[in-house]
Amino acid sequence: MLNKDAKPGRRAADQAPGAAAPKLAQQLSLVAQCVRGVMQGQSLNDLLVEVPGRLRPGVQALVFHVLRRQGRARALVRRLAPRRPAPAAEALLVSAVALMADALAGQEAPEGLRYEAHTLVNQAVEAAKRRPETGRHAAFINACLRRLLREADALQAGLDEDPEARWNHPAWWVERLRQDHPGHWQAMLEANNRPGPMTLRVNRRQTSRDAYREVLMAAGVPATPVGEDGLVLARAVPVGELPGFEDGVCSVQDAAAQLAAPLLLEGLPAVRADAGPLRVLDACAAPGGKTAHLLELADLDLLALDVDAQRCERVRDNLRRLRLQAQVKVADAGQVADWWDGRPFDAILLDAPCTASGIVRRHPDIRWLRRAQDVAQLAATQARLLEALWPLLAPGGRLLYATCSVFRAEGQAQAEAFLARHTDARSDRRLGHLLPGNAGLVADFADNVPGGYDGFFYARLDKTAS
Known part of the structure; x- marks a missing residue:
């Protein structure tokens, strides 16, 4: 009652x-x-x-x-x-x-x-x-x-x-999760109906994570470390109340998204053979969180693309606040002839357009805006981008394919199909789905964190040197 x-x-x-x-x-x-x-x-x-x-x-x-x-x-x-x-x-x-x-x-x-x-x-x-x-x-x-x-x-x-009344998701969404994740689908739906924790990424070029954690504690905001640079806050606070935020000391970014930069750069040489910085492409960069994290981790020759001019301005704003520099260009990453200068990249981050089915706990409208047919349409876009960008990667280079989706068509199935098509592509075990909240991990590169991850997929694809 x-x-x-x-x-x-x-x-x-x-x-x-x-x-x-x-x-x-x-x-x-x-x-x-x-x-x-x-x-x-x-x-x-x-x-x-x-x-x-x-x-x-x-x-x-x-x-x-x-x-x-x-x-x-x-x-x-x-x-x-x-x-x-x-x-x-x-x-x-x-x-x-x-x-x-x-x-x-x-x-x-x-x-x-x-x-x-x-x-x-x-x-x-x-x-x-x-x-x-x-x-x-x-x-x-x-x-x-x-x-x-x-x-x-x-x-x-x-x-x-x-199903829609029981789980507060469209019926087609419930059924797709049930098929894609038979052992986790109920926990995933329940996690989507709870807000995610506020998580920060500390800018290591300005301070250490542990030092900033002490600053937060003094301000009455307890936080738990996560990953290499992250802090999960015990309670959400307006960004204007975060010490040093306007000066670029930290950014708001979920723990799942914070995995992208280290996964891409892990094990790559610090510089090219000619002693220049690694040449990196962030193919779908807006709003710039992963772009900035890459630059916080290493000195890079980085090109950030996005098809939307206003979203590119957000990337520039974020980089200015964090005191970082990159070339930001308005372009469709899939239309290579319009923007590529012919020089291969050592590393490419493709955070591809997707249904965003993994971040509905932060964006609860997404579940009601998406339609069942969107999954196949966006999967086709992802495949087009992968095909367009792979030739731009230097032999021995690496492409990290990422989506903030929990649907297999936009993750595991997409990566497996790509590997089947390309004999010059290899993948270590750095691929898999992260499931939202505490619904479980279907990936081998992450540990449980307070409040859980947003839903994500990562596949690290290395190009053979020959």
């Missing part, structure tokens, strides 16, 4: 000194607009940019939680309203029901997202009245939510037979 006695939660963003806490109704109205946008195929990042800055942290926390519970919420709304409501009313209703979902399932909502049930009903109705497109549906929304309070058990009966 729904816990009607839970205390309403308040987020830190609602408690800024000297600022009145925004009403839940005001936030719910904005949350519903974001949810409606995602239903219509818009990226949540783009939608949140339109939210006023003072309200954005609280709205983001709420909308992330709603999207992590949206499958069950939509199933309940279908039972509450056999005729599909108007899009704006449906989005608001789904948002309110999703915020009740944990209590309906007998679970406790995360800290800061706990609201008394009748408060949610009243504030959802007030939110409806705030906008013309929902105002005429206020009585309908009120009736649906009050019926949910009265008939929660009956309305939820049998919901777990619907």
Whole structure:
């Protein structure tokens, strides 16, 4: 049964000194607009940019939680309203029901997202009245939510037979994971519905990881070491509160993404035979986290490409903050004739476009934006990029193929097909899928970390010297 006695939660963003806490109704109205946008195929990042800055942290926390519970919420709304409501009313209703979902399932909502049930009903109705497109549906929304309070058990009966309602992912996504990872799929789906920890990469050109950990401890932010340069924070903090962040001392980057640079450079000579720096290509570089990590680890002649001019500017911004230098160029890595100068690369990082199915705990809208056919389309793009870039690699060089995906078509199957096509390619055992959260590791190059990894795939492909 729904816990009607839970205390309403308040987020830190609602408690800024000297600022009145925004009403839940005001936030719910904005949350519903974001949810409606995602239903219509818009990226949540783009939608949140339109939210006023003072309200954005609280709205983001709420909308992330709603999207992590949206499958069950939509199933309940279908039972509450056999005729599909108007899009704006449906989005608001789904948002309110999703915020009740944990209590309906007998679970406790995360800290800061706990609201008394009748408060949610009243504030959802007030939110409806705030906008013309929902105002005429206020009585309908009120009736649906009050019926949910009265008939929660009956309305939820049998919901777990619907994969989308049970796992809060599209049914096709659930089935693909079940086939790709039969021993881990349930744990992966559960991990996706929990937020990932905030993880930092310390810029070793400015300080050591252990020294910066002491600085964080003094600032009241405990952290646990991970990998070579990483720190997993005990709690998330705004980047503006991280000591030295604006001066390039650290960056925010998940532990899985921090594996790319050392995997690419491990065992390669520090310089070329002609005593020059290694020539490295980061083929799909934006927003530049892996680009920067490579430059923090070694002195490189590095070219960073991205097809999007605005995203290239983000790479440049990141490099300036970290006091690093690279050539950044707007180009499609697959259209080699448009940008390559004919000189081979010693190492290539191909962090290829993918479904991003491994990072949905940080980007909960992705699961609702992707379609089943996207997997094959993106796998074809990945294969095209691999074929285009392999000839650019010098004999004895290395290509690291990476995706932030847990689908085998974008990882293991892609790498195996490439190795079958290319007799001059060899792979050590540095390949495999990392599974999100603590769902398990199907890779031989990583250890468990606090809070777990994002989902990723890596394959290290070496070109024979002959």
